[in-house]
Ligand SMILES: Nc1ncnc2c1ncn2[C@@H]1O[C@H](COP(=O)(O)OP(=O)(O)O)[C@@H](O)[C@H]1O
């Protein structure tokens with residue numbers, strides 16, 4: 001073993017690992033995660049208005065993934081400023097909203113070309129809102145946040161990193177018959193171990209996870225909320241990444257990621273079911289409150305934008321400001337919405353929906 005905590009790990013082995021990967025345990029966990037994921041994909045197609053999920057779940061994922069890196073913001077602020085990241089007051093909220101933007105850009109990018117080092121560069125650059133090239137200078141390491149002592153030092157030297165990224169990229173698209181979920185787990189370790197950027201590797205790597213599942217055709221929308229599992233098990237996530245390096249414990253790492261996929265997919269399905277149910281009861285309550293038959297469009301806005309502005313209703317329902325205002329006021333009077341003021345603006349909050357979004361959904365077991 002040539003590994004030392006404070007020495008650049010230029011000997012990081014290429015992927016796939018030279019050990020038996022699909023053990024019985026891994027295969028069994030893969031099957032369970034695959035079926036949970038397929039249920040999630042179906043649930044996302046079943047819901048009457050999938051835009052609701054696409055507008056909301058990636059924000060929760062962005063919040064959790066950023067929190068893994070101690071970038072903490074409230075869901076409240078995220079939804080308030082969801083449509084205008086520059087209006088957000090705190091740098092943390094801005095940064096978290098950019099994570100969501102980066103995820104969407106990644107989605108667009110893989111529509112025209114396969115996942116590559118460039119995808120990672122693109123994603124990382126959006127997270128940081130400046131060009132993030134592959135590391136050129138030495139000095140990047142993962143350290144103890146208190147003592148600064150090195151825990152892991154990634155490979156150093158631009159050519160070495162570029163080389164290892166080329167191996168990573170090739171592995172993603174030609175891995176024999178490994179299951180795509182196992183490929184995701186292996187690729188995530190490898191990406192983090194290469195640590196190609198000076199910062200943003202964790203978040204970029206977690207966006208790549210979702211993109212890999214989409215590229216493999218296992219998910220049509222970026223609605224998996226995997227970072228919730230990671231933030232809840234952050235110490236284990238860090239420990240298992242390091243264990244692969246120090247002890248080659250691939251099976252444990254892969255099982256951890258597969259369990260995360262299964263749990264997250266199941267709890268996201270539960271959330272989608274709860275959203276559907278709330279949509280139905282809200283439809284009943286809203287019926288008759290507004291005149292002119294714009295109920296369907298209005299309802300869509302209330303769920304696509306849990307923090308909704310008068311201008312949102314004007315645009316979605318194609319009505320004048322007075323009409324939009326009177327509809328929203330009627331909903332406030334009926335207790336469906338709560339209005340708040342943010343600066344000079346009035347925001348109408350679908351409180352019940354917001355609470356549903358942010359509450360912890362339990363997986364089946
Ligand atoms: N021992 C380790 N080996 C490899 N990667 C690790 C290790 N410990 C943590 N990581 C990864 O490094 C990430 C932090 O790297 P960083 O570049 O600061 O990302 P970000 O800015 O998104 O936080 C963690 O989220 C984790 O994915």
Ligand SMILES: [Mg+2]
Nearest residue numbers: 069199200201
């Ligand atoms: Mg960081």
